[in-house]
Amino acid sequence: AQSVTQLGSHVSVSEGALVLLRCNYSSSVPPYLFWYVQYPNQGLQLLLKYTTGATLVKGINGFEAEFKKSETSFHLTKPSAHMSDAAEYFCAVSDARAGGTSYGKLTFGQGTILTVHP
Amino acid sequence: SAVISQKPSRDICQRGTSLTIQCQVDSQVTMMFWYRQQPGQSLTLIATANQGSEATYESGFVIDKFPISRPNLTFSTLTVSNMSPEDSSIYLCSVYDYGGLANSYNEQFFGPGTRLTVL
Numbered sequence: 001a002q003s004v005t006q007l008g009s010h011v012s013v014s015e016g017a018l019v020l021l022r023c024n025y026s027s028s029v030p031p032y033l034f035w036y037v038q039y040p041n042q043g044l045q046l047l048l049k050y051t052t053g054a055t056l057v058k059g060i061n062g063f064e065a066e067f068k069k070s071e072t073s074f075h076l077t078k079p080s081a082h083m084s085d086a087a088e089y090f091c092a093v094s095d096a097r098a099g100g101t102s103y104g105k106l107t108f109g110q111g112t113i114l115t116v117h118p
Numbered sequence: 119s120a121v122i123s124q125k126p127s128r129d130i131c132q133r134g135t136s137l138t139i140q141c142q143v144d145s146q147v148t149m150m151f152w153y154r155q156q157p158g159q160s161l162t163l164i165a166t167a168n169q170g171s172e173a174t175y176e177s178g179f180v181i182d183k184f185p186i187s188r189p190n191l192t193f194s195t196l197t198v199s200n201m202s203p204e205d206s207s208i209y210l211c212s213v214y215d216y217g218g219l220a221n222s223y224n225e226q227f228f229g230p231g232t233r234l235t236v237l
Contacts, residue, residue: 042230105166106212
């Protein structure tokens with residue numbers, strides 16, 4: 001079974017400040033990890049993903065995340081927040097094993113709403 | 119990347135009725151999924167839509183309530199049956215690419231969602 005915990009349902013930062021959204025996962029199998037963003041009244045957009053290889057992954061809009069297996073974490077960061085970053089962010093995990101019963105299925109965290117103040 | 123469209127984009131329905139949501143993908147994909155996002159909550163997987171066979175449902179979801187069709191590799195429907203206000207949610211279909219689309223390895227694409235309100 002897999003699960004995702006996002007610490008903090010709401011995060012507020014000032015424009016230009018560091019953005020840090022926390023995600024911890026639990027998985028009994030090798031995981032693939034994802035961050036999605038959802039703007040108000042819009043669908044989900046993939047920010048970045050970790051599958052294999054480099055544990056520091058870079059995504060769109062200046063976001064990056066680091067997979068830390070020892071800490072079972074995949075925190076999302078951005079050095080300088082912009083007003084347009086205000087949205088809800090979801091961390092998700094899936095089974096990395098091709099042919100596994102959960103392959104391709106995403107388990108989402110509860111989401112973190114990011115507010116950016118001028 | 120895969121382009122996914124859903125119809126309708128939103129609807130307001132009366133309790134006891136049923137609504138069928140369509141999901142169309144612009145390329146052939148093996149794996150299609152249906153998710154539900156209840157108000158203020160995260161996404162929960164309803165089922166995997168399998169081409170040529172019955173859908174595989176997650177715990178807490180049953181075929182009688184959420185019948186799914188998958189007649190080919192580019193199309194699927196989800197029906198929300200005998201609706202109640204608790205079914206008010208956004209329903210999203212998604213497709214999973216594990217290598218078939220250039221630059222999209224192991225990426226899941228989501229449709230824009232269908233916002234359902236049940237009165």
